[in-house]
Amino acid sequence: MAGLSGGSPELSGGPSGVSGATIAVYSVKGGVGKTTFAANLAWCSARISRHKTLLWDLDAAGGSGFLYGLESKGAKQAGEVFAHDRTSNERAAMRLIQKTACERVDLLPADESIRALDARLVAIGKRRRLAKLAQALGQQYPRIVLDCPPVISELSAQIVRAADLVIVPLPPSPLSSRAFDLVVREIAASTRRHPPLLPVLSMVDMRRTLHRDVREQHPDWPCVPYASALEQCAVQHRPVGEFAPQSPAARAFAQLWGAIEKKLAERKSG
Template identity: 65%
Template sequence: MAVVAVYSVKGGVGKTTMAANLAWCSAEISCRSTLLWDLDASGGASFLLGVEPRKKKVATSVFALERDPEKLIRTTGYRRLDVLPADETIRALENQFMDIGKRKRLAKIAAQLGKDYERIIFDCPPVLNETSAQVVRAADLIIVPLPPSPLSARAFDRVVEEVKANTSRHPPILPVLSMLDLRRTLHRSAREENPDWPSIPQASAAEQCAVHQQPVGAFAPRSPAARSFQHLWTAIERKLAKRK
């Protein structure tokens, strides 16, 4: 089992779209049993896979061990792909972690779920607090979406600082240029400066995920966006294969 966290301290970078599409790639391309764990109160990752929010607000109950997390998991319309949805109670998650006082509660629950799933994908909230610290401690690989801009570079530095501050084992960090538009000078410069980084193009197909409530590979499999997500997932699997 491996945990992949899609995380940024900056909102609006394509994080949720990336998390949902990578989870789909894990299930459909790698044929791995996959869980997309939505840790963002907006519930966007669940929505993108066509999973409607529950009426009862119980998302944080798994961390207090009040509910079996397996009972909250929802199936999707795709083989081998399930979702652990978020709801508004996730907004109180940091306080809950502080009250519990367990530095690796998220990691412990992920390990428990790993008995049934080969890959767990976190869609993380854009925060710097105990929730992000728990994510860092649980993750085997951290994916950081970075739209080409000076602010994004600063956000990446903050992620690196967060990782160093909260774990001694330093899970690898994979920066990804997101919403890349090579017609723009700044974007071309970012690509030239970081030629080895994976990239996801600014594409209407990716934006249509929310309209269709489907991953782009499901409704536009030959689009540049779909191919980019597939290439990114291949890079992720290669990094995971190098784990000691």
């Protein structure tokens, strides 16, 4: 990966000096590995940078919880996090947060009630409700990773306003640049001062000519390889760094995490 430092999750280390930050994993298209990115980046935050990390699942499919072997504690409770005033929201969130089997990674799970959040957020009329809640939760979690819904909505707009950095997984196709431009336009329409965006090529198979061509077109974009180890995350219910720490996929996420911390540091210093 051009421009990124190497090293495995087992060898990289040291808490980052960057203060609290919210990282959104965002895509307007499903099937690009968004949830796999979110789950593995939360692990990298905890394992590599040693941050207490909250993985906040905002996709009604609940994939992040599944990848950690957890389910929501109760039906249709995730939406209650946005039901009342900010203090009540924070208390509701803390009641729902679950510890994962991975040290320093906690999960705020999703459920079907997330599908009704757009109407609720519009009715509330608070354009930064999610940002304020993330700020409050950030007092306990130096890193919050948001697994975003794969749709353009009021919820996704609120996510952008809350994020310090947006990770955009993209398929290695000739349309990747166009897909990224679409995300840029949609995010710019959500807020006048949007956070930095980091495009990442996902599921890259360098044996395929098309994938090699796209990689050559975007040498500065981080990339995560297509790998059976990543498919095993859903079987193992663990991030890839837990069961295959020396695999190319684990190393790719470690390198991507290094790029993320660098971006956050640049934003704070700028």
